[in-house]
Amino acid sequence: MLSRDQIDLIQQEIDGANTPEGSAALRSLMEQNPEAGAMAAELRRVAALFGQVAEREPPARLKRAILDALPQPARASPGALLRWAAQGLRFVTKSMEEPIMTKKALLIGSAAAAVVIVVAGILTGFPPGSRDAGTIGGVQPAARYHGKVMTEADVTLKNPEIQALFQNDQILRLVRSDAFRQVMASDAFRQLQASDAFRQLLASDAFRQLMASDAFRQLQDNDLFRQLQASEAFRQLQANAAFRQLQAQDAFRQMQSSAAMRQLQDNDLFRQLQANDAFRQVLASDAFRQVMENDLYRQVMDNELFRQVMENDLYRQLLANAAFRQLQESDASRQILASDAFRQLQAAEAFRALSQSQALSQAFMREAMRAQM
């Protein structure tokens, strides 16, 4: 029976950690004790087995995912929750771009209208649609909004809101982006643009009211996010203990940086997100629920204009429009909507509330603009 010291001597020899005297003592031991020799031989085989294991290459996407998730030096930190929300929006944006690409032609008027619709859609928090009323609608409804447009004749370039939009650098860069042009050039959008329902929606009082809202004007301001951060409601929300608790959670941090979340942004479906325990933990966490139930948070979320648009008959007609359905029925949309993870998201009360947040929607927009640049 080997003593503890003798076994340690053997182990250290495997690691090359013995002194010359120790190694000599071990050699002597092995000559005198076959058990020591046998153990040394087995341990060497174990060590050799490790040596046979090849180093694995990390997934090629990992580096990009890490670097993409890093805050830019000049970028204001929107806070953990907002970053997460913005990530969601980037996915939404990508999922909408994919099914809609064809031509390059882009009428400036269409672009203007597109901006109006996109902005309105984001500002109003991706409202739930006719088929999924009461659910989150973070992906599907946003896709609807991107499916905007109207004929050039319908575009009121004299409209001060649109003029203001085109004076905004971020909006201009978005409009000039290839992805945005592709969206605008799609057949599905052209059909939608030609629909009576769509034009009527744009002409509706509710929509005009939305365009004239403070929130919309804020959007035209490059300092929007700073304003949001400086708002009393937002400051109170950030100071809320539950909010801080949520941000501090390991599960939340992990979810923010998870590879699954990155893939979600790359429109690689929700399957991996679904398997991400951290994500489920966040949604199920008490801290998250506390944030969602917080009065201040609800105050931030409140949006009267959004409700007006939702209650508008013309909006409902738009949802029933064939071109719009075509967008919804694209492969990308179907894959997303069919995923279990999406259903889980839809079922999450907290996520639904988050998607309807006016303040967060504004932050989404700013992040979306960055994502397009």
Next chain:
Amino acid sequence: MKETPLATDEQDRALVERYLENHGAAAGALVDRYQQRLFNVALRMLGNVQDAEDVTQAVFLNAFHRLRTYDPRYKFFSWIYRMTVNESLNMLKRRKPTVPLEDDLDILAPGAASDRAAEAEDRVGRALMGLKPDDRAVVVLRHFVSFSYQEIAEVLEIPVQTVKSRLFTARERLRLAIREGVR
């Protein structure tokens, strides 16, 4: 991994300084420098590629986020390896304990380089998963990163004697486990 030479602390410090001076390329250089090693540590700790990817990404993001508060008296690689091990241990704690090892183990690469390497990876992976996570961390740092006892002690912030104790105990268990596997 053991073939990869340890990055010198000076080079790490230089990259950290450049990153803090807003040289964006430094971030990429640090990722290049460590992503494979950290990914492999996480993989051996967790036995699952997806989890290892998540952990690696989380570690880098936490590291970059905390670089301004990083104490340069400590070695960068000790710091980032420590985060990797801790993040892996945290993920293990979050896992459901009911998942059978066979279903969870994802060590074996599709299209592994050779049958021998694949078999070794499979055997080692399964044996590692049979160890207590704290012991596994020591074995991984010793055999996959080739850290010395002292370096492992610095990474895990435990005494050298504890490193040796855990390593020797774990390796003895591995010896028995692998021997059982052969039969």
